[in-house]
Amino acid sequence: MDFKQPVEAVIPGAQGKILAVLVETTMELNLRTIARLSGVSVAQASRIMPSLVALGLVTRREVPPSALFGFVPDHVAAPAISLLARARESVIDKLRRTAAALDPAPVSVIVFGSFARGAADADSDIDVVVVRPETVEEDDDGWRWALEQWHSTAERLTGNPVEMLEIAEHEIGERLRGRAVVWRDVVRDGVTVYGATIEQLRGTPARSS
Structure with a gap:
């Protein structure tokens, strides 16, 4: 899209x-x-x-x-x-509802990159960070199935390739406070679709709006 x-x-x-x-x-x-x-x-x-x-x-x-x-x-x-005019907002809402229905549920789902900035076109990927709960193993069958379902729904919904970056709950704070380009992009442009906000994950006070 x-x-x-x-x-x-x-x-x-x-x-x-x-x-x-x-x-x-x-x-x-x-x-x-x-x-x-x-x-x-x-x-x-x-x-x-x-x-x-x-x-x-x-x-x-x-x-x-x-x-x-x-x-x-x-x-x-x-x-x-x-x-159509509000396609981005509609997608975010539907992705939020899909994430909320997952079992086990992620700690957070964050979109970043061109989609988060409102600049994605038909050739753009939808970049997503998914934070895995501390109580769930990376290879847990239920978790893998939930991620596949969310990924499939997101691609059908948008028509764009979805690139998903999965990370454990205990790792996300340090990554978001780091200087790696991808994580700085997440902090700068990220939009929380579901769960904990970027500020909460970083362990810093929320920015005033």
């Missing part, structure tokens, strides 16, 4: 770019503003808007000397477009 431009990835071309702009605002916009924000020409926007209005996805209101256009959230197709 392209998480940088999720709407355009599924609805290609200028139409997808315009819908990606309109779905993110409750304001009505004029044609020039829509063209500027979506990165298309005014001529392209003027050709596409009538079809979106005809579908009922977009309203048109005359405000001479121009017209204002707005997304219709109650349209039957609107939820699908809104879900």
Whole structure:
């Protein structure tokens, strides 16, 4: 999945770019503003808007000397477009619920890298740290099965390869406090999907928001 431009990835071309702009605002916009924000020409926007209005996805209101256009959230197709626009947040939520259902449950699941930064595209890996509980052996059959299930779910959900970095609970604090590049990336960009936060795992006070 392209998480940088999720709407355009599924609805290609200028139409997808315009819908990606309109779905993110409750304001009505004029044609020039829509063209500027979506990165298309005014001529392209003027050709596409009538079809979106005809579908009922977009309203048109005359405000001479121009017209204002707005997304219709109650349209039957609107939820699908809104879900696309929030694909990253939706994936994080579903990965959290999947992790919560695992038995044995991980201490923590953290995504990092381009996905955590909101910069992942269709060619990106989803980088994940999974912290194994102290009471669970690395080769425990139940644990291995749980990890495989989570990994498989994550790949089906995103369509992206999932690279999983597994680490024991007693090791994670030292790694996160260290200077290795990968762990510094986790500390800088990591998003906790499930369980203990990065601050808790490091053994440091939580940062104020």
